[in-house]
Amino acid sequence: MIIEPMVFFIVAACFAFFVLFSLLRIGLGPTVGDRVVGLDTLNTLVVASMIVLGAAFDQVVFVDVAIIYALLSFVGTLYVARYLEGELQ
Amino acid sequence: MIVQSILHVVVLVLIVIGAALAVWFKDLLSSVLALAAASLLVALEFYLLQAPDVAIAEAGIGAALTTAIYIIAIRRTARKEEE
Numbered sequence: 001m002i003i004e005p006m007v008f009f010i011v012a013a014c015f016a017f018f019v020l021f022s023l024l025r026i027g028l029g030p031t032v033g034d035r036v037v038g039l040d041t042l043n044t045l046v047v048a049s050m051i052v053l054g055a056a057f058d059q060v061v062f063v064d065v066a067i068i069y070a071l072l073s074f075v076g077t078l079y080v081a082r083y084l085e086g087e088l089q
Numbered sequence: 090m091i092v093q094s095i096l097h098v099v100v101l102v103l104i105v106i107g108a109a110l111a112v113w114f115k116d117l118l119s120s121v122l123a124l125a126a127a128s129l130l131v132a133l134e135f136y137l138l139q140a141p142d143v144a145i146a147e148a149g150i151g152a153a154l155t156t157a158i159y160i161i162a163i164r165r166t167a168r169k170e171e172e
Contacts, residue, residue, distance in 0.1 A: 009092040016099040019130070023103060026119075026126055027110050035122045042126050043152075046133050053136060065141045069132070069148045076125055076156035083118070083160050 008056030015049035036080050043073035097137060104130045115170045121159045125152060 022045060025038035047070045054062030107127030114120040128151030135144040 006090075006092060009090070009096060013092060013096050013099065016096060016103065019103055020106075023106055023110070023126060026107075026123055029119075032116070032118050032122070035119050039122050039126055042129060046129050049133065050136055057139065062136070062141055065136060065144050065148070068145055069152070072148050072153045073129070075153040079157050079160050080118070080122065083164065 005056045005058070008052050012049045012052050012056065015045055015052065019045050019049075032080075032084060036077060036084070039080075040073075040077050043069075043077070047073070093137075097134075100130055100134050100137060104134065117163055117168055117170055118160075120170075121156060121163070124159075125156050128152065128155065 019042055022038050022042040026035050026042070029035040029038060047066050050066035050069065051063060054060075054066065104127055107123055107130055110123035111120050111127060114123060128147060132144045132147040132151060135141075135147055
């Protein structure tokens with residue numbers, strides 16, 4: 001069964017709509033911890049939409065970008081978490 | 090394709106929201122988080138424009154390096170912005 005690329009684009013548009021709520025949490029979050037969790041959710045959503053778009057464009061190279069992104073976005077969250085814990089102070 | 094154009098517009102609007110949040114916050118740590126979100130969405134936009142190598146560079150610099158350097162700088166200086 002071959003899925004049309006249009007379906008993947010619609011799924012990616014839905015992901016982009018969900019990103020809006022994550023950005024809302026980054027904007028409204030009372031504490032920095034809420035904002036870190038919002039940023040991590042946004043990371044995961046962007047990686048997922050990159051994989052879906054890689055299927056839509058029908059190119060294997062695009063999935064590698066998503067893998068590298070999933071590895072690197074972890075580092076930023078780790079740094080903020082260590083700062084909040086007080087280890088870096 | 091109309092769906093692709095809608096996706097472009099949505100991602101660009103989200104980039105503008107993230108950048109506005111990064112300017113608006115007085116707490117500099119929150120500002121760095123909003124900047125990381127904006128650069129993440131810029132990488133997604135490069136990806137949509139079919140430039141995966143530029144997206145990899147943006148991911149490496151924006152997500153990992155910039156956040157780490159800004160947090161080291163905040164650690165050495167003040168966390169709250171002065172009026």
